[in-house]
Amino acid sequence: MIFNKMVYSALAATFIVASNAYAEDGVTATEILLGGSNAATGPVASVCYAVTHGQLAYFKRINEAGGIHGRKIRYEVLDDAYSAQRAIGNVRRLLQQDKVFALFGGCGTVTAAGILSAVEGTSVPYLFPYAGLDKLIDPPKQNIFALMPLYSQQTAAIVPFVVDKIHPKTAAMFSTNIAGHEGWRQAARDRLQAAGVKLVIDGVMEVTSPERAAFVVQAKEKDPDLLLIMDTAPNAARFLIEMQRQNWKPRMIAGYSTLTDETFLRAAAENAEGIVLAPGIVLPPTAPQSKQCVDDLSAYKKELTASHFTMYGCLTAHVLVEALRRVGPDLTQAKLIATLEAMKGFDTGISGKVSFGPGQRMGMQEMYPFGIEKGQFKIVAAPIGFKK
Amino acid sequence: MSSIQLASALISGVVNGALYSLLGLAIVLIFRTTAVANFAQGDIGMLGAFVLIMFIVPLGLPLWGAWIVTVCLSGIFGGLIYLCLLKPRPIAGHLNLTIRTLGLSTLAYAVALYVWGEGEPYRVPSLFPRLTTELMGFSISYDQIGTVAVALVLSIILLAFFRFTQIGLAMRAVAINPDIARLQGVNVNRIVLVVWIVAAGIGAAVGLLIAPISFLETALMRPYLLKAFTAAIMGGLYSFPGVLLGGVILGITESLAAMWLSVQLREAFVFLVLLLVLLLRPAGIFGHIIRTRV
Numbered sequence: 259m260i261f262n263k264m265v266y267s268a269l270a271a272t273f274i275v276a277s278n279a280y281a282e283d284g285v286t287a288t289e290i291l292l293g294g295s296n297a298a299t300g301p302v303a304s305v306c307y308a309v310t311h312g313q314l315a316y317f318k319r320i321n322e323a324g325g326i327h328g329r330k331i332r333y334e335v336l337d338d339a340y341s342a343q344r345a346i347g348n349v350r351r352l353l354q355q356d357k358v359f360a361l362f363g364g365c366g367t368v369t370a371a372g373i374l375s376a377v378e379g380t381s382v383p384y385l386f387p388y389a390g391l392d393k394l395i396d397p398p399k400q401n402i403f404a405l406m407p408l409y410s411q412q413t414a415a416i417v418p419f420v421v422d423k424i425h426p427k428t429a430a431m432f433s434t435n436i437a438g439h440e441g442w443r444q445a446a447r448d449r450l451q452a453a454g455v456k457l458v459i460d461g462v463m464e465v466t467s468p469e470r471a472a473f474v475v476q477a478k479e480k481d482p483d484l485l486l487i488m489d490t491a492p493n494a495a496r497f498l499i500e501m502q503r504q505n506w507k508p509r510m511i512a513g514y515s516t517l518t519d520e521t522f523l524r525a526a527a528e529n530a531e532g533i534v535l536a537p538g539i540v541l542p543p544t545a546p547q548s549k550q551c552v553d554d555l556s557a558y559k560k561e562l563t564a565s566h567f568t569m570y571g572c573l574t575a576h577v578l579v580e581a582l583r584r585v586g587p588d589l590t591q592a593k594l595i596a597t598l599e600a601m602k603g604f605d606t607g608i609s610g611k612v613s614f615g616p617g618q619r620m621g622m623q624e625m626y627p628f629g630i631e632k633g634q635f636k637i638v639a640a641p642i643g644f645k646k
Numbered sequence: 647m648s649s650i651q652l653a654s655a656l657i658s659g660v661v662n663g664a665l666y667s668l669l670g671l672a673i674v675l676i677f678r679t680t681a682v683a684n685f686a687q688g689d690i691g692m693l694g695a696f697v698l699i700m701f702i703v704p705l706g707l708p709l710w711g712a713w714i715v716t717v718c719l720s721g722i723f724g725g726l727i728y729l730c731l732l733k734p735r736p737i738a739g740h741l742n743l744t745i746r747t748l749g750l751s752t753l754a755y756a757v758a759l760y761v762w763g764e765g766e767p768y769r770v771p772s773l774f775p776r777l778t779t780e781l782m783g784f785s786i787s788y789d790q791i792g793t794v795a796v797a798l799v800l801s802i803i804l805l806a807f808f809r810f811t812q813i814g815l816a817m818r819a820v821a822i823n824p825d826i827a828r829l830q831g832v833n834v835n836r837i838v839l840v841v842w843i844v845a846a847g848i849g850a851a852v853g854l855l856i857a858p859i860s861f862l863e864t865a866l867m868r869p870y871l872l873k874a875f876t877a878a879i880m881g882g883l884y885s886f887p888g889v890l891l892g893g894v895i896l897g898i899t900e901s902l903a904a905m906w907l908s909v910q911l912r913e914a915f916v917f918l919v920l921l922l923v924l925l926l927r928p929a930g931i932f933g934h935i936i937r938t939r940v
Contacts, residue, residue, distance in 0.1 A: 299759055301865070304766045464910060467869075468860060472904040472912075475654040492767045492861060499859075503787040504654070505778035525769055525861060 282590045283382075284359025290326070290582065290589065292333045293352030294363040295373060300339035301465075305491055305521050305567050306365035309388050310335050312551065312571020313363050315558035320579055327587040331579075333362065342372030349376040359591065360385055363574060365567070367391045367409075371437045377401065381591050383598075386574035388567065390514065392441045395619040401591075403598050403614060405539070405574055405621045407644060409442040409488065412514040412537045412625065415642045417449040417486070419627055420512045420535050426483030430459035430508075432473050432497070433488040442514070446486055458482050463489060470497045471504075478506040487513045495525030502529050515539055518628045518635060520565040530630045537625040537642065540569040541608045542635040548608055566635075569608065576606050577621065610641055653784040655905040656898060661790045662873075663897020664797035669852045669867075669874035670881065670889040671804065672845040678821035678884055679841045682732065682743045687874070688867030689754040690727075690846050691853025694720040695862050696762055698854060699770055709771055717850045724846020728839050758864045772858035793855050800851060801890055804844075808886065817841060821884070873900075876916065880923050895919075 284291035294313075297306040314333060321330040334356065336348035345364070352358045353376075360383040364370065370389030377384045384402045387394070390409030394402055407415075420426075429450050433439045443460065450457050458480040461473055474497060477485060485508040487494045494517055501507050510533055516522065517536035520543075526534075541548050543564035551572035552564045562568070581601065585593045601621070604612040610624035624641040669687060676684045694716050702712040702719075731746050762768075774792035778785045808814040819827040820837045828834050853867060860866065877896050881888025896916060903915035 299763060303763055304863075307764065462910075467909075469904075469909065469912075471658050472655070472901075472909045475651055475658075475905065478654075479648060479651055492863075495767075496861065499861075502776060503778060503785070503790065505780070505785040505787075521767070525767060527769070 282359065283357040285329070285589050288325075288329055290329045290331050291356065291358050292331060292360055292362045293349075293356060293358030294333060294335040294361060295338045295345045295348035295352070295369060296335050296364045297340040297366055297369070298335070298337035300341070302340045302366055302490060305516075305519055305565075306340070306388065308562075308565050308567035309363055309365045309571040309574075311558065311562055312555060312568035312573075313575040314571075315554040315562075315568070316551070316572050316575035316579070318558050319554050320575075326579060326582045327589075329589070334358070335363070338364075338366075338369050340366050340369060342368050345369035345372040346376050349373050353377075353380070353382060358382070359589075360594065362578060363387060363571065365389065367436045367438060370394060374402070383591055383594055385578060385598075388570055390442070391438050393438070398617050398619040401595060403619050403621065405577060405609075405612065406515070406570070407537070407539065407620065407622050407625060409438065409514045410445040411620075411644045413442040413486075413488070414445040414449055415625060415644050416512050416514070416535065416537045416627070417446050418453065419639070419642055420484060420510055421449070421453040421455060423535070424483065424510045426455050426509065428456045428458050428480070428482040429484040429486060430461070430477045430480055430482040431457060431486040431488070432459070432461040432463055432477070433486075434465040434490065434493065435462045436465050439488070442488060446488075455484065463493070465490065465493075468493055468496055470500045473497065474500040474504050474506070477501075477508070478504050481506070481508075483509045485511045487511060487517070489513065489516065491516045491519040491522035492525060495522050495530075498526040498529040507533060509533070510535060512536060515566070515625075518542075518566045520563065520635075523630065523633070523635065527633070531633070532629070532631065534628075534630050535638070536628050538566065538628040538635070538637070539609060539622060539625055540566065540573050541626065541637070542566065542628070543569055544634060545608070545637075551608065573606055573609050576608075577601075577604065577612055580604060650784050651905055652902075653782070655901045657784075657786055657790060659898035659901030660894060661793050661897070662901065663877075663894035664794050665852055665856060665870060665893075666873045666877040666896050667890040667893025668797050668800060668848055669870055670877035670893050671801065671886060672848040672852075673874055673878045674881075674883060674886060674889045675817075675841055675845050675848075677878070679817060679824075679838055680732070680743070681740045682747065683875070684845065685744070685748040685871070686727070686751040686754060687845065687849050688871030689751045689758075690720060690724060690849040691851075691856070691870075692862075692864065692867045693723070693754055693758060693853075694850030695770060695853040695857040695866065696758060698857075699768060699862065700762070703771065709773055713773065713854055716854065717847045720850030721843040721847035724842040724844075724849075725839055727846070728842035732842070733835065733838075755864055763864055766863040767861035768857075768863070770854075770857040770862045774858075789859060793859070796851070796855060800848070804848075805886060813837070813840060873897075873916070876920050880920060882929055 296310050297303045317331045338345035362385045365388035367389045370387045370391045386405045388406050392408050395404050433443050512535045518538040543552050555564050581597050585597045598614050602613045612621040614621050624643045626637045627639045628635045629638040698716040772789050774789040778787045816832045816837050824834050877893035878889045881892030899919050900912045900916045904912040
C-alpha cells in the first residue's frame with residue numbers, strides 16, 4: 259500500500275512537472291496564448307475590428323488542421339474603444355494577469371502609441387498592429403515588429419507616383435491630427451517640394467469630428483490639381499461627399515492605406531470613381547490570390563464581408579504562423595524574435611515579400627497602388643518600393 | 647474670407663441651424679409640458695434612421711412613404727417611452743425623470759452599437775437628388791435646400807398646431823400650469839402622451855435629414871443633441887420661436903467661426919456665445935424670468 263502511494267505520488271508529480279514544463283508565459287503543450295487590444299466599439303470599430311476577424315478566421319483554419327507543432331492558437335482580444343488609456347489597461351491585464359505569449363494585432367495609431375509605452379523595454383513580442391506610427395519601429399525595438407508601412411513611408415511613396423502620373427502644379431493636403439501626423443505631412447511636403455508642386459493648403463482635421471465642409475470649401479477656393487487626404491476611411495468618404503455637395507473635385511485624390519478599404523469605397527461610391535490613388539498593403543479581396551483568406555473568413559462567420567482590413571488580418575496571421583512553425587516545438591519569446599529577425603523574402607502570396615533584420619523591424623518593403631474603377635479597387639501599376 | 651467662403655459658411659450654418667432648431671423644439675416641447683430634459687431625444691432620431699434603412703426601405707415602399715412610416719413608428723416609440731418609463735411614479739421628481747431619459751439614451755446607444763455597430767457607417771438614401779445648383783457664383787446642393795425646406799415646413803406646421811388647434815391649446819395650457827389645466831378639464835396625461843409622440847416624431851425627422859448627409863452611425867446624433875440643448879437654452883427654454891431662432895443663430899455662428907477663425911475653435915466659440923447670451927439675457931433671447939410663489 260505504501261508502495262502504491264509512492265507510485266501514485268511520483269506519477270502525479272511527473273504530470274504536474276510535465277504540464278508546467280514550459281516556463282514561457284502563454285505557452286503550454288497544447289496551446290499558444292496570444293493577446294490583443296482592438297477597437298471593438300468606438301469611432302473606428304467598423305474598420306479596425308475587421309483586422310481581428312481576419313486573424314481569427316486564419317487561426318481557426320490552422321487550429322482545425324491541428325495547430326502548430328501540436329499547439330492551437332488562442333487569441334484573446336480586449337476592447338479599447340480606440341482609447342489609448344484603455345489600451346494600456348488592456349495590455350497590463352494581458353501581460354500581468356493573463357500572461358500571454360505575445361501581443362498581436364490591434365488597430366489604430368492612437369492606441370498603438372499607448373501600447374508601445376506599455377511594452378517597450380519588455381521581452382514580450384508586440385507584433386503587426388495596423389498602425390502607421392513612426393515610433394513603433396523608428397528607432398527599432400528588439401521586441402516590436404511591424405507589417406504596416408508607416409504612414410510617412412506610404413506618403414513618401416504614393417506622392418511621387420501620383421505626381422509622375424498627373425504632373426500637378428498645385429496640391430492641397432488635409433491630415434487628421436492623430437499621433438505622428440507631423441511625420442507624414444513633412445514627408446508629403448518634402449516630396450511635393452522636390453517635384454516642384456506648390457502646396458496651397460496644409461490643413462489639419464480633428465479625428466473625432468466628422469465635420470468636413472469647412473475644409474472642402476477651403477480646398478474649392480484654391481482649386482488644387484492634387485488633393486491629399488490623410489484620414490480615416492469614413493471621414494475621407496465624408497470629404498468626398500462634401501466635395502460633391504460643393505460641386506468640386508480635383509484632378510486626383512491620394513492618401514494612405516485607409517483609402518483602400520471597402521468602407522471608403524462603399525461610402526464614397528461614385529464620387530471616388532477614377533480619381534483616387536492610394537497605397538495598398540495587401541491585395542484586394544477580389545484578387546484570385548486572396549481566395550484562401552476570403553474563404554477562411556466565410557468559414558469563420560458567414561455574415562462578414564472581406565475587406566482590406568480583414569485581408570491585413572489574414573496577412574499578419576499568415577506571417578506569425580509561418581514564424582511559429584519555423585521556431586519549432588521549443589517555443590520561447592526570444593526564439594520567435596530571432597526567427598522573425600531572420601525572415602527574408604517570405605512570399606505571402608497576397609502582399610509584397612516580407613523581410614526583417616537585426617535593425618529592420620518593418621517587414622513590408624513595397625505596396626500596391628490602388629485605383630477605383632467601376633466601383634472596385636484595381637491595382638493600377640507594379641508595386642511601389644519604399645526608399646530607406 | 648472671400649464672398650464664396652462666406653456664402654458657403656452661411657449656407658452650411660443655416661442648414662445645421664435648422665436641424666438644431668428642430669431638435670431643440672422637441673426638447674423644449676417636452677420640457678415645457680413636463681419639466682423633463684429629454685437626453686434621449688437624439689438617440690430616438692438615430693434609432694429612427696436605423697429603422698428606416700434596416701426594416702422599412704427593404705419593404706420596397708417609395709422613399710417618401712418609408713419616411714412617413716418611420717416617423718409614425720418613432721412617434722409610437724415616443725409614446726411607449728412615456729407610458730413605460732416616465733409615467734410610472736411621477737412623484738419621484740423631475741431630476742429622477744431626467745436621469746431616466748439619460749439612462750434610456752445610454753441603453754439605446756448600447757443596443758444600437760451591439761446590433762449595428764460593426765457595419766457602420768451606413769449610407770442612407772436621401773429624399774433629395776444628389777445634385778448641386780449654382781446661385782450667384784456659389785454652390786448649394788439640393789439636399790441642403792431640401793433640409794432647410796423640410797425644417798421650415800415642419801416648424802410652421804408645429805407653430806400653427808400649437809396656436810390654432812384645440813390640442814395645441816391644451817398643450818400650451820399644460821405647459822403653463824398642469825394643475826390649472828387639469829381643473830379646466832384637460833386630460834393632462836393624454837396631452838403629455840401626445841407631446842412625447844410628437845417630440846419623438848420630430849426627433850426621427852431630424853435623424854432622417856441628418857443621416858443621408860453625414861452617414862448613419864450609432865453616434866450620429868450626439869453632437870446635434872448638445873447643440874440642440876444649447877439652442878434651446880439660448881432661445882429660452884420655454885419659448886418655441888426662441889429655440890428656432892437660437893438654433894439658426896447657433897448654426898451660423900459656429901459655421902462662421904470655423905471659416906473665419908479655425909475649425910478647431912468652432913466648438914469653443916459656440917459655447918462662448920452661449921455664455922454671453924446667458925450673462926446678458928439669463929432667461930435666453932426670448933425667455934423671461936419666471937417668478938414662483940413659495
